[in-house]
Amino acid sequence: AQSVSQHNHHVILSEAASLELGCNYSYGGTVNLFWYVQYPGQHLQLLLKYFSGDPLVKGIKGFEAEFIKSKFSFNLRKPSVQWSDTAEYFCASPMDTGRRALTFGSGTRLQVQP
Amino acid sequence: NAGVTQTPKFRILKIGQSMTLQCTQDMNHNYMYWYRQDPGMGLKLIYYSVGAGITDKGEVPNGYNVSRSTTEDFPLRLELAAPSQTSVYFCASSYSGAGNTGELFFGEGSRLTVL
Structure with missing residues (x-):
């Protein structure tokens, strides 16, 4: 698994x-990786998401993540956070092959103070 | 579009009672999932289904049962509620395997407390 x-x-x-925000994965084969966000009171x-190709992927609201195979990492980044980024962030991968x-x-859980 | 709809949103159960959490989706998705979310533990997969009539266990299936008689509905049943089942339950769906697309559509959650 x-x-x-x-x-x-x-x-x-x-x-x-x-x-x-740090995320490390365990699988050494073909890697798909994802970041999800849960804003307060929302689903x-x-x-x-990352499938292959450019290891730097860009998402919504100015977020980006970098896939580093040698470190088994997929860290989420944002240059400048806003109060509205207060939320819980989840890294995810396929459960199995x-x-x-x-x-x-x-x-x-990220808390941004104004 | 309604998306994924879960009912009830809140429920309090006594130990040993049973109940069913309802989940329905109107996106004609083949795959449906039940997750539970506990503080500091993330989401754990309880059961999932790849289509009507097919279900499979996830990471934490004990104490739960599911059925998938139609594409739209995927109810989760708790037979003998225990305090360890106090949690927030999320139903989700995807057009194909979520591990391939990463795109899960979540319901708003059902908060269950077992006392």
């Missing part, structure tokens, strides 16, 4: 600060 891990459980930033939505379902990391 594949898995992803997130080591930052709670991050507090001031507006305009830069953001980097999860896809932020960005069948790719029928996703497995999620434990999540990182």
Whole structure:
């Protein structure tokens, strides 16, 4: 089974600060990786995804993530956060080689202070 | 579009009671999923279905049952509720395997408390 891990459980930033949230994956074969976001009171939505090609992928709302194969990492970044980025962020990968379902990391709660 | 609809949104159960969480989607998606979300634990897959009549266990299936008689509906049943099942439950769907596309469409969640 594949898995992803997130080591930052709670991050507090001031507006305009830069953001980097860590995600590490376990699988060494073909890798698909995703970031989801859950805004307060809302359901999860896809932020960005990586399948192959350019290791730097861009998503919605100015977020980007970089796939680094040698580090088994897929960290989420944003140059300048806003108060509206306050949310919980989840890294995800296919659960197994069948790719029928996703497995999620434990999540990182981001709090942006105005 | 309604998307994925879950009911009820909130429920309190006593230990040993049973209940069914309803989930329906109107996007004609083949794949449907049930996840539970616990603080600091992320989302754990309970069961999933790749089409009507086909279901499979996820990471944490114990204490739950599912059925998929139609493309639209994927109810989750708790037979003997236990405090460990206190959680927020999310139903989700995707057109094809979520591991291929990464695109899961989630419902708004059902908060279940077992006392």
